[in-house]
Amino acid sequence: MASTDPLKRALKKEGLRYTQQRQSVWDELCATDDHRDAEEIYLAIRQSELHVSRATVYRTIDVLVKNKMVRKLDLGDGRARYEHKMNATHHDHLICIQCGKIEEFVDEVIESRQDEIVKNFGYKLVRHIHQLFIICDECKTP
Amino acid sequence: MASTDPLKRALKKEGLRYTQQRQSVWDELCATDDHRDAEEIYLAIRQSELHVSRATVYRTIDVLVKNKMVRKLDLGDGRARYEHKMNATHHDHLICIQCGKIEEFVDEVIESRQDEIVKNFGYKLVRHIHQLFIICDECKTP
DNA sequence: TATATTCTGAGACTCATTCTCAATAAGAAA
DNA sequence: TTTCTTATTGAGAATGAGTCTCAGAATATA
Incomplete structure (x- = not known):
């Protein structure tokens, strides 16, 4: 279970109610350090017993992005990816055009x-x- | 009229036929140094007497992008922009989030x-x- | 508990882009 | 040229991520 406090704090700040659905979206986003799209988050929650709709997933993510708890990534392939920002420092991304693997980099000079x-x-x-x-390495043909 | 040779060369290379429609898309892209979307290109051509369909505009742009004659820009607002690469050197972009103005920058260090x-x-x-x-300047409220 | 307000889910909708397919045009061959 | 083969085109249907709607459900306030 992810820390629930930042969620409750953000919701209060926005004048929104705390709900099971919103908690589940936040939990799911915090469950991995991956860069998943909305559909993946939606399906992952559906795997559990809790029912959530796609609309709610999108709406909740919007709130989280607005409150800088989640970063939205546009990889140029037509669907947004999301990563939680718990304990994360600023970084940018390397993306393998073959396999889609994503790595992070930071460069103070840049x-x-x-x-x-x-x-x-x-x-x-x-x-x-x-x-x-x-x-990437694995995708380079020798 | 833009130089027609690079177009014909690219089409030949791809084993594609030279057509009025393809010429018009290339001409229209070369007509300005702006960053326009497919709809704007389509409408600009329609202004002239020549008839082109949206599908053909998209299809032709794909060929031009593939042959590095045109660069596709994803500004994150859901529609791609295009800029021709005639006599252009590499550059990246500054985008005003208020008015949408686009400027170019180059930095060797980066x-x-x-x-x-x-x-x-x-x-x-x-x-x-x-x-x-x-x-940008104009959008900064004093 | 009663009442007001926000949330939710299902599916309709949007909008850029892609696909389909019959009609048309380009280019090679004769 | 004219014919023939094959690629291209246009109109509109299809796609797909994301947004919107609205009636019913849940939560908060009186």
Whole structure:
């Protein structure tokens, strides 16, 4: 069971009610460090005895993303992936275009160059997407 | 009129026929340096006397993207944008989350750090997406 | 407990993109 | 050229992720 407090805190902050369904979506997201799509979360919850609808999964994820408890990833293949942000530091992703494997990377040099670039334009950086599409070890044909 | 040779060359390479429709899509893409979506390209061609269907616009863009004559951009809002790559050097994008304005940036430091990161993982970099979502001058409320 | 309000689920809906397939056009051969 | 083969096209149907609707269920407040 994932820590329920941040959930209850976020719901209270948004003026929303605490429900079993919302708890189950949050629990399921925290159950792994994977990058799963909404359908996978939905099916995983359905495996348990609890009934949840797709609509509720999407609605709950929205609340979690809005409250920065979950990050939404757009890998460019038409369906969003989600990762919980419990104990996680900022990172970006390497994605294997063959097998879909996702790894994480952090680079302080890149982070500060980004700030620099935006500052030179005179703008304000809100967020960024930085994805390196690669072919991983296992997918390299020898 | 855009240079027709790269088009004919690409079509020949793919074993495809040269048609008025394909020419018109390529011409329209080369007509501006904007980042337009398929519907905008489609409507722009329709403005002229030539008849093209949406399906043909999408199909032709696919060929052009495959042959690196056009770059497909995913700004995360559910519809792809396209930019021609005639005389263009590599660049990434700054996107205003308020007005949608798109600017381009290049940073050699970031480019080489990317290669470094991928090399350290022992992978092979195929392509990357690097987008800085910002609030531009005009959208900053004073 | 009664009442008001929010949540939920099922399925309808949206919208970009892809697919289907009969009619048309391009290009090779004659 | 004309014929013949094969690719291309357009109209609209299909797809699929995600959103919306609304009546019934659950929760909170009086």
